[in-house]
Amino acid sequence: MSSVPAALQDMAAPDGVCFGCGSSHPEGLQLKSYWDEDGVHVVCRHTPDPKFHGWPGLVYGGLVAMLVDCHSNWTAMAYHYRAEGREPGSLPRIDCVTGKLNLTFIKPTPMGVELTLKARVEGEVGRKSRVICEVWAGDVLTVTADSIFVRVDAEQLKAQAHGRA
Amino acid sequence: MSSVPAALQDMAAPDGVCFGCGSSHPEGLQLKSYWDEDGVHVVCRHTPDPKFHGWPGLVYGGLVAMLVDCHSNWTAMAYHYRAEGREPGSLPRIDCVTGKLNLTFIKPTPMGVELTLKARVEGEVGRKSRVICEVWAGDVLTVTADSIFVRVDAEQLKAQAHGRA
Numbered sequence: 001m002s003s004v005p006a007a008l009q010d011m012a013a014p015d016g017v018c019f020g021c022g023s024s025h026p027e028g029l030q031l032k033s034y035w036d037e038d039g040v041h042v043v044c045r046h047t048p049d050p051k052f053h054g055w056p057g058l059v060y061g062g063l064v065a066m067l068v069d070c071h072s073n074w075t076a077m078a079y080h081y082r083a084e085g086r087e088p089g090s091l092p093r094i095d096c097v098t099g100k101l102n103l104t105f106i107k108p109t110p111m112g113v114e115l116t117l118k119a120r121v122e123g124e125v126g127r128k129s130r131v132i133c134e135v136w137a138g139d140v141l142t143v144t145a146d147s148i149f150v151r152v153d154a155e156q157l158k159a160q161a162h163g164r165a
Numbered sequence: 166m167s168s169v170p171a172a173l174q175d176m177a178a179p180d181g182v183c184f185g186c187g188s189s190h191p192e193g194l195q196l197k198s199y200w201d202e203d204g205v206h207v208v209c210r211h212t213p214d215p216k217f218h219g220w221p222g223l224v225y226g227g228l229v230a231m232l233v234d235c236h237s238n239w240t241a242m243a244y245h246y247r248a249e250g251r252e253p254g255s256l257p258r259i260d261c262v263t264g265k266l267n268l269t270f271i272k273p274t275p276m277g278v279e280l281t282l283k284a285r286v287e288g289e290v291g292r293k294s295r296v297i298c299e300v301w302a303g304d305v306l307t308v309t310a311d312s313i314f315v316r317v318d319a320e321q322l323k324a325q326a327h328g329r330a
Contacts, residue, residue: 019217019225027216051192052184054262055319057327060184061263062231069227097219098226102267108322154220161223161273 007032008042008074012081012088020070031067033074036118042075044117059109064135067117068145069101072131075119076149083125097157099128099148109135109142127151172197173207173239177246177253185235196232198239201283207240209282224274226308229300232282233310234266237296240284241314248290262322264293264313274300274307292316 009016009023009032016022021031033044046067054060073096080094081087109115119133128150135143174181174188174197181187186196198209211232219225238261245259246252274280284298293315300308 017221018219020219020227025216051190054183054185055322056182058322060231061266062185062227062234065230065234065266066225066227069230097273098268098270100267100269101226101230102265103263104265105263108262108325110327157220157223157273161275 005034007034008078008088009033012077012093018070020066021074029066029070031070031074033071033078035078041118041120042071042078043119044071044074045114046117047114048111050111053111055108057111059111059115061103061105061109064105064109064115064143065101065103067115068103068133068135068143068147069098071117072101072119072133072145072147073098073149075131075133076121076125076129076151079121079125079129080151094151095154096129096149096151099150101145101147103143103145105143107140107142109137113137122146170199172199173243173253174198177242177258183235185231186239194231194235196235196239198236198243200243206283206285207236207243209236209239209284210279211282212279213276215276218276220273222276224276224280226268226270226274229270229274229280229308230266230268232280233268233298233300233308233312234263236282237266237284237298237310237312238263238314240296240298241286241290241294241316244286244290244294245316259316260319261294261314261316264315266310266312268308268310270308272305272307274302278302287311 019028036043048059052060052063076096116136122130122132133145179188184193201208217225217228241261281301287295287297298310
C-alpha cells in the first residue's frame with residue numbers, strides 16, 4: 001500500500017479561495033504543490049485547459065504567469081514552515097504574497113503537454129524570500145522565473161486594500 | 166454624433182484567440198486597448214470577474230499578470246504600427262510575444278473596482294521593445310511592470326513549439 005502525500009495547499013490552506021491555488025475555489029485551477037524527494041525543490045504538475053491558449057497551439061503566457069505565481073509562493077511558504085520545524089497545516093498559519101514576479105519566456109510553451117514547475121528558494125528564507133522557478137514542457141525548459149515573496153498578515157493586507165488600514 | 170474608436174485588438178487581430186485579449190475567444194477576458202489622447206500611453210480598462218480573487222476581496226496577482234501581459238504587448242504592437250506610419254489592421258500584420266514579464270506588486274489590488282492599465286514603450290521600438298505598465302485601482306497605483314516584447318513571425322513560433330522548426 002502506497003501513501004500519497006497531501007499537497008501543500010490541502011494541508012496548509014484547505015479553505016483557500018485563490019483562483020490559482022485555492023483548494024476551495026470551485027472554478028479555479030486548483031494547483032497542487034509537493035516537496036520533491038530531493039528536499040530542495042517544490043514541484044507542481046499541471047496540464048492547461050485548452051481554453052488558455054495565447055496563440056493556436058500555444059499556452060498563454062498569462063496562464064504560465066498564474067502557475068508560476070502560485071507555485072512559487074507555495075514554495076516560499078513550504079520553506080518557511082520547514083525553517084520553523086513545523087508541518088504545513090500547523091498553527092499559526094504562514095501566509096506570503098507576491099512582491100515581484102519576474103518571468104523570462106525562453107521558448108513557446110506547447111498546448112496539450114503536461115507542464116512541470118520546479119521551484120526552490122534561493123538564499124535566505126526571510127520576510128522577503130527569493131524563489132527560482134522553472135517551467136518544463138516535457139524535457140523542454142520554456143520559462144524561468146526569479147521572484148520575491150513577502151511574508152504577511154493576510155487580514156491586515158485585506159484591510160489595507162480597502163482603505164481601512 | 167461621437168465616434169468611438171475601435172480597440173487595437175479589434176482592428177489588428179479580430180480573429181485573435183488569446184485567452185486574455187483575443188477578440189474571438191468566447192470565454193476569454195477580451196481585453197481592449199486604446200491609444201490615449203496624450204499620444205504616449207495606451208490604456209486598458211477592466212473590472213475583474215469576482216472569481217479571479219487571490220484572497221477574499223483582493224484581485225489575484227496572476228490575473229493582474231494576465232492583464233499586464235496582454236496590454237503591454239498591445240502597447241508594443243501599437244508603437245510598431247505607428248513607427249511604420251501604418252494603421253493597426255493594415256498588412257502585413259505585426260505580432261509580438263512576451264520576452265520578459267516583470268511585475269512589482271506595490272499594494273494589494275481591491276476587488277470590485279475598475280482597473281486602469283496605462284502603458285508606454287520606453288526607449289526604441291525595435292525587435293525587442295521595453296514596455297512600462299502601471300495598474301491603477303481608482304487613484305491607487307497597485308502594480309508596476311517593466312517588460313520586454315519581441316517582434317516575431319507567429320507561424321514560425323508555433324512550429325518551433327511543436328518541434329517542427
